[in-house]
Amino acid sequence: MTATRFLDAAPVPFWLDDPRRPQPREAHHGVGHADLVVVGGGFTGLWAALRALERDPGRRVVLLEADRLASSASGRNGGFCVASITHGDANGRARWPAEMPLLRRLGDQSFAELLDSIDRHGIDCDLEATGELTVAVAPWQADELAAESAELDAAGVAHTFLDEDAIGAEIASPLACAGILEEHGAVMVNPAKLAWGLADAIEQLGGVIHERSPVRDIDRRGSTIVVATSDGTLAARQVVVATAAFPALVKRTAGRVVPVYDYVLMTEPLDRDELESIGWRHRRGIGDGGNQFHYLRLTTDDRILFGGYEAVYRFNQKVDPRFDQDPAIFATLEQHFDAMFPTLAGVRFSHRWGGAIDTSTRFAASTTLSHRGQVATVNGFTGLGVGASRFFASTALDLLDGLDTEATRLEMITRAPVPFPPEPIRFLGIEATRRAIAAADANEGRRGPWLQLLDRLGLGFDS
Numbered sequence: 001m002t003a004t005r006f007l008d009a010a011p012v013p014f015w016l017d018d019p020r021r022p023q024p025r026e027a028h029h030g031v032g033h034a035d036l037v038v039v040g041g042g043f044t045g046l047w048a049a050l051r052a053l054e055r056d057p058g059r060r061v062v063l064l065e066a067d068r069l070a071s072s073a074s075g076r077n078g079g080f081c082v083a084s085i086t087h088g089d090a091n092g093r094a095r096w097p098a099e100m101p102l103l104r105r106l107g108d109q110s111f112a113e114l115l116d117s118i119d120r121h122g123i124d125c126d127l128e129a130t131g132e133l134t135v136a137v138a139p140w141q142a143d144e145l146a147a148e149s150a151e152l153d154a155a156g157v158a159h160t161f162l163d164e165d166a167i168g169a170e171i172a173s174p175l176a177c178a179g180i181l182e183e184h185g186a187v188m189v190n191p192a193k194l195a196w197g198l199a200d201a202i203e204q205l206g207g208v209i210h211e212r213s214p215v216r217d218i219d220r221r222g223s224t225i226v227v228a229t230s231d232g233t234l235a236a237r238q239v240v241v242a243t244a245a246f247p248a249l250v251k252r253t254a255g256r257v258v259p260v261y262d263y264v265l266m267t268e269p270l271d272r273d274e275l276e277s278i279g280w281r282h283r284r285g286i287g288d289g290g291n292q293f294h295y296l297r298l299t300t301d302d303r304i305l306f307g308g309y310e311a312v313y314r315f316n317q318k319v320d321p322r323f324d325q326d327p328a329i330f331a332t333l334e335q336h337f338d339a340m341f342p343t344l345a346g347v348r349f350s351h352r353w354g355g356a357i358d359t360s361t362r363f364a365a366s367t368t369l370s371h372r373g374q375v376a377t378v379n380g381f382t383g384l385g386v387g388a389s390r391f392f393a394s395t396a397l398d399l400l401d402g403l404d405t406e407a408t409r410l411e412m413i414t415r416a417p418v419p420f421p422p423e424p425i426r427f428l429g430i431e432a433t434r435r436a437i438a439a440a441d442a443n444e445g446r447r448g449p450w451l452q453l454l455d456r457l458g459l460g461f462d463s
């Protein structure tokens with residue numbers, strides 16, 4: 001059947017389409033100074049500002065956001081807030097096997113502190129401690145999940161493998177045939193409300209936030225870093241650049257990430273019968289086991305957020321609002337939604353949107369010092385930054401302050417990721433990889449020669 005229900009949905013992110021969205025803070029004008037300037041008002045920038053103020057309450061911290069707070073990925077994501085700082089355990093094991101026990105511990109610690117911060121600052125972000133469920137939607141995925149379960153067992157990572165009979169107690173879908181349940185280390189949030197709450201906490205601690213204040217240039221003059229906005233300057237001792245998939249402000253970090261677009265549909269609230277028909281009683285956040293994977297979750301008012309599968313990079317792509325909508329991808333998502341939940345084939349969609357992910361070749365973020373150690377750039381979360389942003393923001397502050405910590409010594413921090421090549425090789429390489437990933441999914445997960453080569457080189461493309 002042709003997918004057309006998505007056409008009636010509002011073409012805006014559900015989370016930002018909220019009467020509680022705060023009025024924009026005043027833009028930055030004129031000449032000023034600060035101890036720390038943070039560039040970017042998504043989760044990374046917000047955590048950097050908040051952590052700096054918590055560590056040193058006397059510090060003068062100014063955050064500059066080009067558009068509105070959380071207007072980009074941080075207000076457009078699925079709201080899966082997870083402990084992993086390595087884009088999942090399997091990616092961490094493949095890249096940093098020796099450090100994985102430490103990476104798991106640091107991720108768990110940062111996640112616990114994140115939950116504590118939300119609590120301590122009284123941030124209402126509709127948090128639901130649901131845990132996370134990976135669902136096999138094809139028999140070959142069930143085999144892969146069984147193998148992954150054995151790896152997690154060997155590493156001592158708490159989880160439960162659910163076979164074909166057990167998965168039915170979590171979700172009623174004709175596609176679901178096995179699963180891995182991780183009850184701890186994942187919560188669902190309303191990401192926009194989390195971002196707005198963090199901004200309030202920053203201001204309560206004396207930080208200053210300016211929206212609609214794009215930074216044009218960052219320069220070192222003497223021992224001062226001069227941050228130029230469209231309408232003024234700020235002289236600072238230290239700067240954190242947290243601009244994700246947007247054009248690099250620091251030359252050294254150019255090519256470290258590419259903007260990859262990911263798309264989401266949101267349904268209208270389900271009624272009791274509709275909810276019962278899909279048996280989603282524990283409300284876990286769900287990802288499926290494909291290489292091109294979907295993610296789905298319930299909201300507090302019982303809508304289903306259904307996103308993922310296609311991760312799109314267009315030739316020479318920059319972050320641009322015209323990519324926020326893609327009818328062909330929404331049509332595919334609607335068809336996949338109906339296949340997952342045939343009992344909901346009449347449910348309407350209320351919102352549809354896309355957003356830019358800062359994809360890196362190693363799928364995990366990095367933190368880079370420049371300007372003689374006075375500027376730290378953080379990016380590269382590759383679709384899993386809601387929770388991890390706090391860890392990398394804190395580590396950026398450690399690096400700026402010259403601290404020697406378990407985090408600053410990590411190979412993931414001391415070694416820069418391999419950059420993407422320039423165009424047109426970048427586009428051709430990413431397209432070849434996207435096609436190879438789709439072919440692997442169609443071929444029972446078997447990775448062809450191109451993906452095997454990338455695996456050997458430790459490179460890849462993901463969302």
Ligand SMILES: Cc1cc2nc3c(=O)[nH]c(=O)nc-3n(C[C@H](O)[C@H](O)[C@H](O)COP(=O)(O)OP(=O)(O)OC[C@H]3O[C@@H](n4cnc5c(N)ncnc54)[C@H](O)[C@@H]3O)c2cc1C
Nearest residue numbers: 040042043044066074077078079080215244355384385386
């Ligand atoms: C559709 C989608 C679904 C996702 N789902 C999940 C999920 O469920 N769980 C998860 O963990 N992650 C998810 N992610 C990824 C997650 O949203 C990001 O990793 C995270 O929000 C990154 O935060 P950030 O602050 O680094 O980037 P952003 O939120 O992109 O913030 C960067 C900010 O910098 C500003 N900026 C850029 N240039 C300048 C400049 N020159 N001057 C001033 N400001 C500037 C931008 O306007 C922007 O607000 C998803 C992403 C998308 C797009």
